[in-house]
Amino acid sequence: MEDEVDRLVAAWHRERPDLDVEPLEVLSRVSRLARHLDRARRTAFAEHGLEPWEFDVLTALRRAGSPYQLSPGQLLTQTLVTSGTMTNRIDRLTVKGLVKRLPDPDDRRGVLVRLTDDGRDRADQALAGLLAHERELLAQLSSDQQTELAALLRVLVAPFDNIPG
Amino acid sequence: MEDEVDRLVAAWHRERPDLDVEPLEVLSRVSRLARHLDRARRTAFAEHGLEPWEFDVLTALRRAGSPYQLSPGQLLTQTLVTSGTMTNRIDRLTVKGLVKRLPDPDDRRGVLVRLTDDGRDRADQALAGLLAHERELLAQLSSDQQTELAALLRVLVAPFDNIPG
DNA sequence: CAAAAGTATCTCGACATCAAGATATCCACA
DNA sequence: TGTGGATATCTTGATGTCGAGATACTTTTG
Numbered sequence: 001m002e003d004e005v006d007r008l009v010a011a012w013h014r015e016r017p018d019l020d021v022e023p024l025e026v027l028s029r030v031s032r033l034a035r036h037l038d039r040a041r042r043t044a045f046a047e048h049g050l051e052p053w054e055f056d057v058l059t060a061l062r063r064a065g066s067p068y069q070l071s072p073g074q075l076l077t078q079t080l081v082t083s084g085t086m087t088n089r090i091d092r093l094t095v096k097g098l099v100k101r102l103p104d105p106d107d108r109r110g111v112l113v114r115l116t117d118d119g120r121d122r123a124d125q126a127l128a129g130l131l132a133h134e135r136e137l138l139a140q141l142s143s144d145q146q147t148e149l150a151a152l153l154r155v156l157v158a159p160f161d162n163i164p165g
Numbered sequence: 166m167e168d169e170v171d172r173l174v175a176a177w178h179r180e181r182p183d184l185d186v187e188p189l190e191v192l193s194r195v196s197r198l199a200r201h202l203d204r205a206r207r208t209a210f211a212e213h214g215l216e217p218w219e220f221d222v223l224t225a226l227r228r229a230g231s232p233y234q235l236s237p238g239q240l241l242t243q244t245l246v247t248s249g250t251m252t253n254r255i256d257r258l259t260v261k262g263l264v265k266r267l268p269d270p271d272d273r274r275g276v277l278v279r280l281t282d283d284g285r286d287r288a289d290q291a292l293a294g295l296l297a298h299e300r301e302l303l304a305q306l307s308s309d310q311q312t313e314l315a316a317l318l319r320v321l322v323a324p325f326d327n328i329p330g
Numbered sequence: 331c332a333a334a335a336g337t338a339t340c341t342c343g344a345c346a347t348c349a350a351g352a353t354a355t356c357c358a359c360a
Numbered sequence: 361t362g363t364g365g366a367t368a369t370c371t372t373g374a375t376g377t378c379g380a381g382a383t384a385c386t387t388t389t390g
Contacts, residue, residue: 001319001320001323001327002323002327003319003322003323003326003327004322004326005319005322006319008228011228011230012228014230015227015228015230016289016292019292019293019296020296021296022300022311023296023299023300023302023303024296024299025311025312025315026303026311026314026315026318027202027299027302027303029315029318029319029322030195030198030199030202030318031199031202031203032322032325032326033195033199033318033321033322033325034195034196034198034199034200035199035245036322036325037192037195037196038196053346062180063173063176063177063180064176065176065179065180071368071369072368072369072370073367073368073369080200081347081348082347082348082349083348083368083369083370084347084348084349084350084369084370084371084372085346085347085348086369087369087370087371088346088347089346104368107355107356107367107368108354108355108356109353109354109355109356109367109368109369110355110367110368110369111368111369124181127181127184128184131184131185131186131188131189134188134189134192135187135188137188137192137321137324138188138191138192138321140320140321140324141317141320141321145317145320146187146190146191147190148313148317149191149314149317149318150190150191150194152306152310152313152314152317153191153194153195153198153314154166154168154170154171154194155166155305155306155310156198156302156303156305156306157168157169157170157194157197157198157201158166158167158168159302159305160197160198160201161168161169161197162166162167162168218376236338236339237338237339237340238337238338238339246377246378247377247378247379248338248339248340248379249339249340249341249342249377249378249379249380250376250377250378251339252339252340252341253376253377254376269338272337272338272385272386273384273385273386274337274338274339274383274384274385274386275337275338275339275385276338276339331390332389332390333388333389333390334387334388334389334390335386335387335388335389336385336386336387336388337384337385337386337387338383338384338385338386339382339383339384339385340381340382340383340384341380341381341382341383342379342380342381342382343378343379343380344377344378344379345376345377345378346375346376346377346378347374347375347376347377348373348374348375348376349372349373349374350371350372350373351370351371351372352369352370352371352372353368353369353370353371354367354368354369354370355366355367355368355369356365356366356367356368357364357365357366357367358363358364358365358366359362359363359364360361360362360363
């Protein structure tokens with residue numbers, strides 16, 4: 001089946017036949033798919049009363065394991081936002097009662113952000129919902145194809161994840 | 166090579182061994198890669214004095230072919246932003262002398278946004294630069310692997326692109 | 331031909347994000 | 361032990377985006 005990127009590439013061939021736009025076949029699809037996924041996730045999370053950014057923070061804490069706490073610094077390396085943004089997010093999640101700030105007993109500069117019981121439940125529910133939606137999307141591919149796709153994507157992502165930056 | 170998603174999946178297995186998080190192997194990689202690509206593009210465009218959003222608008226006009234003009238409405242369906250955002254973008258591109266607004270001769274409600282000569286050159290240069298950078302990223306994969314990857318991604322994107330939404 | 335519905339663009343207010351800088355604290359080394 | 365540099369978090373100001381509504385014009389309908 002044709003997609004927008006096929007049309008994009010066709011347009012470039014028409015306008016710039018001298019140019020090899022092959023890279024767009026992969027990378028434009030990655031970007032566009034990510035955009036669509038963002039929308040789908042927003043919808044999925046709304047069923048649980050969460051915004052995507054709230055899910056990101058809550059699940060980072062959830063994955064940390066009991067007692068479900070991380071420093072703001074650890075949270076921002078995991079979520080790739082700036083410190084100002086993270087301060088703001090923690091503030092708002094605190095108001096909603098999903099996390100709370102505790103002083104770090106070992107470092108008086110720092111604080112620890114801990115998931116409340118309610119926050120943990122919301123994270124678990126939203127994750128289950130997300131996985132259900134995503135499984136539907138992936139039903140277009142066989143299990144083997146999914147594995148293949150994951151492996152190819154890993155090759156492209158790994159350099160970013162392993163080289164500082 | 167391991168990546169962040171491998172670590173993510175391992176963490177979920179540890180904390181929620183009951184849950185099948187297989188979909189994340191594909192879709193989290195798509196989202197994370199897209200995020201890295203955004204950054205890389207920002208860097209690539211900066212060499213040509215353009216922001217990513219400027220590139221998006223200019224290349225949409227460029228692809229339209231001579232005389233390189235589209236209505237704001239056409240531009241916002243292509244770039245997936247809202248009308249308020251597009252108005253703002255056209256304003257700023259006009260100030261920079263990369264596009265200009267012309268009245269639509271056939272519909273007095275409408276305007277046409279046309280690329281200036283300078284705008285067209287900038288778009289062409291930035292595209293060439295982008296493709297060069299992206300080719301480097303993709304050098305991790307063989308030509309066959311790239312084709313395979315593009316095909317698998319197309320299967321996932323196509324439903325979004327072909328069903329209105 | 332007049333009124334209603336639809337369409338195209340722009341305006342405005344709210345908000346999340348970023349980048350840079352401020353403040354407080356820790357740590358290595360002399 | 362004290363001093364300078366590194367670290368952790370928060371604050372501030374600017375900016376781009378969204379969403380709702382306003383305005384102007386076109387098309388359809390009766």
